Amino acid sequence: MVSQSHRREWTVTGMDCAACTAKVTRAVERLPGVSGVRVALMTERLTLDLAPGETATETIEETVRKLGFGIAAKGQPAPRKRTFVLPDTPGVPTEKHPAGAVPSLAGAGRGADHGQTHTHVNPAERDRRWYDTAKGRLVILTGGLLAVAWAVDLLTPAETGSWAFLLACLIGVAPVAARAWAALRMGQPFTIESLMTIAALGALLIGAAEEAALVVFLFAVGEVLEGVAANRARDGIRALAALVPKTALLETPGGTREVPADGLVIGQTVLVRPGDRVPVDGEIVEGVGGIDESPVTGESLPRTKGPGDPVFAGSINTEAALRLRVTKTPADNTIARIIRLVEEAEEARAPTERFIDRFSRGYMPAVVAIAALVIIVPPLAFGADWSTWTYRGLALLLIGCPCALVISVPASIASALSSGAKRGLLMKGGAVIEAAAKVTRIAFDKTGTLTHGRPAVTDLVPAPGVAEAELLAIAGGVEAGSSHPLAQAILRRASEAGVTPAIATDIRALPGKGAEAGIGGDRIQVMSPRAAAEWGALDAAAIDRAAALEAEGKTVVAVFRPRGTLGLVAMRDEPRADAAEAIRQLRSLGIEATMLTGDNARAAAVIATGLGLDVRAEMLPEDKLAAIGEMRADATRTGGRVMMIGDGINDAPALRRADVGVAMGSGTDVALETADAAILRDRVADVPALIRLARATMGNIRQNVALALGLKAVFLVTSVLGITGLWIAILADTGATVLVTLNALRLLGYDPARER
Numbered sequence: 001m002v003s004q005s006h007r008r009e010w011t012v013t014g015m016d017c018a019a020c021t022a023k024v025t026r027a028v029e030r031l032p033g034v035s036g037v038r039v040a041l042m043t044e045r046l047t048l049d050l051a052p053g054e055t056a057t058e059t060i061e062e063t064v065r066k067l068g069f070g071i072a073a074k075g076q077p078a079p080r081k082r083t084f085v086l087p088d089t090p091g092v093p094t095e096k097h098p099a100g101a102v103p104s105l106a107g108a109g110r111g112a113d114h115g116q117t118h119t120h121v122n123p124a125e126r127d128r129r130w131y132d133t134a135k136g137r138l139v140i141l142t143g144g145l146l147a148v149a150w151a152v153d154l155l156t157p158a159e160t161g162s163w164a165f166l167l168a169c170l171i172g173v174a175p176v177a178a179r180a181w182a183a184l185r186m187g188q189p190f191t192i193e194s195l196m197t198i199a200a201l202g203a204l205l206i207g208a209a210e211e212a213a214l215v216v217f218l219f220a221v222g223e224v225l226e227g228v229a230a231n232r233a234r235d236g237i238r239a240l241a242a243l244v245p246k247t248a249l250l251e252t253p254g255g256t257r258e259v260p261a262d263g264l265v266i267g268q269t270v271l272v273r274p275g276d277r278v279p280v281d282g283e284i285v286e287g288v289g290g291i292d293e294s295p296v297t298g299e300s301l302p303r304t305k306g307p308g309d310p311v312f313a314g315s316i317n318t319e320a321a322l323r324l325r326v327t328k329t330p331a332d333n334t335i336a337r338i339i340r341l342v343e344e345a346e347e348a349r350a351p352t353e354r355f356i357d358r359f360s361r362g363y364m365p366a367v368v369a370i371a372a373l374v375i376i377v378p379p380l381a382f383g384a385d386w387s388t389w390t391y392r393g394l395a396l397l398l399i400g401c402p403c404a405l406v407i408s409v410p411a412s413i414a415s416a417l418s419s420g421a422k423r424g425l426l427m428k429g430g431a432v433i434e435a436a437a438k439v440t441r442i443a444f445d446k447t448g449t450l451t452h453g454r455p456a457v458t459d460l461v462p463a464p465g466v467a468e469a470e471l472l473a474i475a476g477g478v479e480a481g482s483s484h485p486l487a488q489a490i491l492r493r494a495s496e497a498g499v500t501p502a503i504a505t506d507i508r509a510l511p512g513k514g515a516e517a518g519i520g521g522d523r524i525q526v527m528s529p530r531a532a533a534e535w536g537a538l539d540a541a542a543i544d545r546a547a548a549l550e551a552e553g554k555t556v557v558a559v560f561r562p563r564g565t566l567g568l569v570a571m572r573d574e575p576r577a578d579a580a581e582a583i584r585q586l587r588s589l590g591i592e593a594t595m596l597t598g599d600n601a602r603a604a605a606v607i608a609t610g611l612g613l614d615v616r617a618e619m620l621p622e623d624k625l626a627a628i629g630e631m632r633a634d635a636t637r638t639g640g641r642v643m644m645i646g647d648g649i650n651d652a653p654a655l656r657r658a659d660v661g662v663a664m665g666s667g668t669d670v671a672l673e674t675a676d677a678a679i680l681r682d683r684v685a686d687v688p689a690l691i692r693l694a695r696a697t698m699g700n701i702r703q704n705v706a707l708a709l710g711l712k713a714v715f716l717v718t719s720v721l722g723i724t725g726l727w728i729a730i731l732a733d734t735g736a737t738v739l740v741t742l743n744a745l746r747l748l749g750y751d752p753a754r755e756r
């Protein structure tokens with residue numbers, strides 16, 4: 001049976017905690033035709049898998065609305081709560097250009113737009129004020145009623161006053177009870193609203209009308225505060241989405257036209273004026289200028305780019321007018337993929353989070369049962385006063401709300417993900433953060449990770465009777481089809497020397513060893529001296545010479561054919577400037593770093609000694625996999641994890657084998673999907689930064705869980721003992737939620753680059 005379910009997305013607003021998302025999930029998954037439900041708190045996204053032909057979206061939207069949340073199809077503006085304004089970036093004008101003011105490439109000079117700095121406000125993201133929302137109106141309603149009741153109480157006999165409080169409480173709790181009722185009808189008896197309603201009505205029963213009215217008001221205030229805090233945590237993700245301009249200047253035969261950026265197609269040419277944000281991933285075809293990629297990669301220094309260089313959507317063109325050829329569809333932009341990754345990461349739950357989820361599911365009913373016992377047992381068993389113990393039981397009911405506990409983990413994780421994304425550190429979710437925090441060993445790929453990955457030819461050693469140019473031409477011929485860094489080095493040198501590579505046939509790569517091809521009737525091999533020696537291709541003098549070059553930290557390849565050796569080519573790849581410092585930082589974090597390389601042992605040792613880390617050289621790709629397996633077995637014994645850092649291009653298997661595979665540098669574009677994490681800048685120092693961020697996040701989560709549980713525990717005891725009352729209970733509950741969210745927000749300002 002071939003049935004194609006389809007996926008649809010909505011934006012759901014007003015969810016402040018994981019209890020809210022659970023409510024939505026459980027209500028929607030019961031609807032006919034719904035097979036898969038995902039609700040993301042921080043991105044406010046509802047994703048449903050619907051049966052073929054299922055279009056009853058009205059029922060879905062109606063259901064969510066009944067629960068008290070706002071909903072709109074993805075891309076439509078949904079009712080919001082706060083104004084969201086992108087921080088003003090000096091010198092960056094908005095993408096709105098006055099009609100007729102579109103400059104041509106020739107006319108657009110440096111600073112064409114200077115002096116006109118606007119604040120970028122995305123109208124779709126313009127939120128409503130808190131007091132416009134249902135929760136906000138509840139605050140005003142309950143607060144107003146409470147004030148009136150107090151006035152009545154002051155000015156009239158006590159009897160009338162308590163009637164005023166009764167009325168205030170009943171009217172105030174009505175909207176809450178309605179939401180509780182809606183959830184109850186969808187099979188969810190225990191929600192914060194139902195607890196609240198029971199507590200308010202119970203307080204009325206025992207004659208605590210004034211306090212009941214106050215509790216309803218404080219509950220409403222708490223809801224608004226929670227919403228504000230949750231929204232703050234979301235801003236990070238929204239800021240990313242707001243980076244890409246909505247319009248682009250498309251070049252057409254009829255001139256330059258302003259078009260929606262999301263309608264661009266590959267191959268079109270767009271104009272990017274100085275000061276503008278780049279609207280799309282593309283390649284420069286004309287113009288040279290500094291590109292500030294900090295919004296995308298976190299790299300703060302603008303890089304000078306010219307024709308042929310790639311640029312990312314969302315980066316800022318700082319000085320010159322540029323003409324770009326569109327190379328990626330807008331949906332496939334690097335920034336779009338980063339946003340998707342952060343969003344999906346937020347939905348991927350960490351083990352800790354799953355545990356808390358399970359815990360809180362059984363927790364609500366347990367709280368209700370305990371509260372019932374507190375109310376019933378003392379009066380029945382010991383003849384204690386009913387109203388005293390009812391009061392204490394109700395307080396316990398309010399304390400029992402698990403909101404703070406349930407939001408503690410996702411709030412920290414969402415903050416950490418946004419904080420990381422801002423700095424070009426991407427992690428795919430809570431599970432990755434948890435594993436990264438536990439890393440005790442890191443395996444580094446050498447080429448392109450610890451080194452620049454752009455070796456240069458240093459020595460050409462032709463065999464007697466062979467000309468340098470001939471050696472280069474033949475080696476270049478074999479390497480012509482290869483993207484291996486060594487091949488590129490040889491080809492660059494050939495082109496610099498004006499040597500045309502020989503024409504080669506049947507080129508074959510020998511992974512971890514070299515390459516071979518047919519040239520002029522001979523089978524030519526370009527190989528590591530070690531592999532060449534296995535062929536018996538090198539004489540003693542050549543072996544000595546290769547060893548001497550390798551001892552200088554160079555990578556040597558031998559070029560030979562069955563009839564004899566043609567010579568040696570030595571190349572050198574410089575370590576990245578910050579690599580040694582990064583390794584030192586890792587060591588101070590208690591992490592053991594090892595370099596894995598296919599390169600020769602002597603050269604590898606020279607580089608490793610310079611950087612101060614262990615090395616395992618002359619490894620074939622499968623050896624690297626085995627080494628990571630060993631390291632994992634070793635680390636897990638002590639509860640540690642193994643991280644592998646590579647450029648993501650040819651080491652994807654090794655990245656997958658590690659507990660945490662991290663793709664680093666420019667190749668990450670390719671690796672975003674396969675690696676667990678990515679470091680967008682070419683910086684080794686971002687590796688310790690990633691570890692620090694992960695550890696800080698786990699620390700933050702521990703603080704949050706302790707804070708939530710601790711506050712609850714303290715007030716649980718004081719409520720049962722009758723030391724604190726109903727309104728303290730509700731304050732403690734929402735207070736804990738707000739504190740936990742604020743604590744999580746501290747991660748947004750956490751600078752993982754700083755050693756502490």
Ligand SMILES: Nc1ncnc2c1ncn2[C@@H]1O[C@H](COP(=O)(O)OP(=O)(O)OP(=O)(O)O)[C@@H](O)[C@H]1O
Pocket residue numbers: 445446447448479482484486487510511512513514515526527528529555556557596597598599600619620621
């Ligand atoms: N295309 C090639 N041309 C010449 N030599 C090659 C080529 N491919 C591999 N080799 C030889 O095999 C060795 C190992 O190559 P491999 O690709 O496994 O490692 P690498 O990528 O150079 O280094 P690392 O493991 O640090 O990334 C190289 O040092 C080189 O001697």
Ligand SMILES: [Zn+2]
Pocket residue numbers: 016017018019020192403
């Ligand atoms: Zn809640």
